[in-house]
Amino acid sequence: MNSNSLRPPRTLFDKIWDSHVVSNNEDGTSLIYIDMHLTHEVTSWTGFETLRDSSRQVRRTDKTLAVPDHSIPTVNQADGIKDPIAREQVEALVKNTQDFNIPYIPLLDARQGIVHVIGPEQGVTQPGCTLVCGDSHTATHGAFGCLAFGIGSSEVGHVLATQTLIQRRPKNMKIEMIGKPGIGISGKDIVLAIIGKIGTAGGTGHVIEYVGPAITDLSMEGRMTLCNMTIEGGARAGLVSPDAKTFDYLKGRDYSPKGDEWDQAVDYWNSLATDPGAKYDKVVTIETTDLVPQVTWGTSPEDVVSIDGNVPDPKAASDEKSRDSIAEALDYMDLKPGQAITDISIDRVFIGSCTNSRIEDMRAAAAVVDGKRVAKGVSAMVVPGSGLVKAQAEEEGLDRIFIEAGFEWREPGCSMCIAMNDDRLDPGQRCASTSNRNFKGRQGRGGRTHLVSPAMAAAAAIKGHFVDVRDFFLG
Amino acid sequence: MKKFLSLSGPAAALDKINVDTDQIIPKQYLTAITKSGLGKGLFHDFRYDINDNIRKDFVLNQQPWTQAKILISGENFGCGSSREHAPWSLSDFGIRCVIAPSFADIFFNNCGKNGILLISLPNEKVQILMSHAKNPSSCEMTIDLNMQKISYAESEIMEFHLDESLKYRLLNGLDDIEMTLQNSNSIDMFERNQKKSLPWLYNRETSH
Numbered sequence A: 001m002n003s004n005s006l007r008p009p010r011t012l013f014d015k016i017w018d019s020h021v022v023s024n025n026e027d028g029t030s031l032i033y034i035d036m037h038l039t040h041e042v043t044s045w046t047g048f049e050t051l052r053d054s055s056r057q058v059r060r061t062d063k064t065l066a067v068p069d070h071s072i073p074t075v076n077q078a079d080g081i082k083d084p085i086a087r088e089q090v091e092a093l094v095k096n097t098q099d100f101n102i103p104y105i106p107l108l109d110a111r112q113g114i115v116h117v118i119g120p121e122q123g124v125t126q127p128g129c130t131l132v133c134g135d136s137h138t139a140t141h142g143a144f145g146c147l148a149f150g151i152g153s154s155e156v157g158h159v160l161a162t163q164t165l166i167q168r169r170p171k172n173m174k175i176e177m178i179g180k181p182g183i184g185i186s187g188k189d190i191v192l193a194i195i196g197k198i199g200t201a202g203g204t205g206h207v208i209e210y211v212g213p214a215i216t217d218l219s220m221e222g223r224m225t226l227c228n229m230t231i232e233g234g235a236r237a238g239l240v241s242p243d244a245k246t247f248d249y250l251k252g253r254d255y256s257p258k259g260d261e262w263d264q265a266v267d268y269w270n271s272l273a274t275d276p277g278a279k280y281d282k283v284v285t286i287e288t289t290d291l292v293p294q295v296t297w298g299t300s301p302e303d304v305v306s307i308d309g310n311v312p313d314p315k316a317a318s319d320e321k322s323r324d325s326i327a328e329a330l331d332y333m334d335l336k337p338g339q340a341i342t343d344i345s346i347d348r349v350f351i352g353s354c355t356n357s358r359i360e361d362m363r364a365a366a367a368v369v370d371g372k373r374v375a376k377g378v379s380a381m382v383v384p385g386s387g388l389v390k391a392q393a394e395e396e397g398l399d400r401i402f403i404e405a406g407f408e409w410r411e412p413g414c415s416m417c418i419a420m421n422d423d424r425l426d427p428g429q430r431c432a433s434t435s436n437r438n439f440k441g442r443q444g445r446g447g448r449t450h451l452v453s454p455a456m457a458a459a460a461a462i463k464g465h466f467v468d469v470r471d472f473f474l475g
Numbered sequence B: 001m002k003k004f005l006s007l008s009g010p011a012a013a014l015d016k017i018n019v020d021t022d023q024i025i026p027k028q029y030l031t032a033i034t035k036s037g038l039g040k041g042l043f044h045d046f047r048y049d050i051n052d053n054i055r056k057d058f059v060l061n062q063q064p065w066t067q068a069k070i071l072i073s074g075e076n077f078g079c080g081s082s083r084e085h086a087p088w089s090l091s092d093f094g095i096r097c098v099i100a101p102s103f104a105d106i107f108f109n110n111c112g113k114n115g116i117l118l119i120s121l122p123n124e125k126v127q128i129l130m131s132h133a134k135n136p137s138s139c140e141m142t143i144d145l146n147m148q149k150i151s152y153a154e155s156e157i158m159e160f161h162l163d164e165s166l167k168y169r170l171l172n173g174l175d176d177i178e179m180t181l182q183n184s185n186s187i188d189m190f191e192r193n194q195k196k197s198l199p200w201l202y203n204r205e206t207s208h
């Protein structure tokens, strides 16, 4: 009997965690090895400063990759960054990557884009690996069966210097989707429905593995959208088991294994799936067969309802606390209790962010707007997630479809997801957005955000209010 | 991290309770891309008026406390957000020790990571130090971390307690990174093993 058969069955998460423990500490924490570290301009400078202060080097420059994305403009990038603070931040990143010899994708490089879009595109994100970045949406990379999570500024310095992190082992959670959703239902609708069900703290302390035919049927883009918003359900990381789709996506990419090592890697990746009988600390099942496109109505991603539903009435809430919080959200969002979602008109449309700015998202939105016009009074923009997405979309003629319909076609960056540049809502404006956070003021002070899928955002742009994109297709 | 052995200099009295991190360093300093220079923003709203003029009535704008090395304050010092800018701004100003009856948790941990010694003492004792600190002729104090003693008023001595492992880290200037690097043999070994089993993670030929 070999030692393997004696080992209790393990989950995908267990296998990745176990294979990255450098040492276990007496206080219950572990030192975990980090296979890849992505950095951007906003949260990395302290890490580099720590290194400088203590005359240390970056331990593995080959396992670190930097790109600017958060505070950069999405128009006329070739003219440089006008905002002096943003410019200084990006210049600091350039200098840090030069001083410490770290691979850097410059603003005007064709590969530049949102850090969570370019990681997978470059093949940096691989199954069975650990990946971190000073950004909470690092969970995105879990779509490849990669244990990926966001870290704080001090931890960025720790990873740069040691290629490790001190962590407490999280718990295992399984979310099982029962049944297959119908046509027109995207990864975004699935993840919004999940957050609506488990709540924004539902995954706290856990790593979630998503299973079921609704998940395996998703494209890699759809899986990235799903894992991206895992953080909005309170979990630090989400995982999808790697399969043939994952391998197809990775084959031939810059950082992907080549030659014999490719076959070796695929063998290894195939061994990562959760063993039959492996235990999870928590299991949630969600029925997806009758899933309808989702729209958020409030100021938290869990404030979500189906497109054929209504804004909740605070009076119907079960307790005083939720009554107050619903009332407060409705007040901020300027919505009436019981109002039909399809009666909500919008001023702005934002298609972009690390949640929904990949080629499939562009195609889904373009298919809806093709040959139509953006409604009067609505201003709509599409911000591709990377230079490569932009180029691919232009090759397919999607940019023409958007521009002819009256959309702005922008250059890659985080843009109005976080509104650190000029892309922001004016006070009181209402936006159908494909991003991930509808917090008060997230897209600009006083701005009102409704989270939806790219197809739903596109349909809202054409109609001027929310509509069920599936009816829209049927005329 | 800078070692903390002993510290001598003027102690400044900030006789307030619940001094939060927003008061220590307000949000306009969070977009900065350097820790050095943050001392300028320390206690910004106390130190400068609305037109950015220096407020002469604030202790850190008066001699000898413009050179303060120690700060003495009231209960629950450092409450509020988790910003590491708070310890950074104290240390950039030159203050590496704060004495108060109690401190907020996150601030306490953040200071430990940044070589700042926080001493908790019963309120009566803090008040004794506070009264000496208010007087320019008696505000000189010396902290000896190894002996766990504060010397003040020429020959008076006050003892203090602190966690042994924190004391060890401060005395040796060890931060988490330093502690982990002491383990670097294990990291080397991990990499050697991983390179054998997953060689593609080490033989990357990329266009970068």
Ligand code: SF4
Pocket (backbone or CB within 6 Å): A069, A070, A114, A115, A116, A135, A137, A353, A354, A355, A413, A414, A417, A418, A435, A436
């Ligand atoms: S697109 Fe938005 S959520 Fe994603 S990394 Fe940028 S700011 Fe963060």
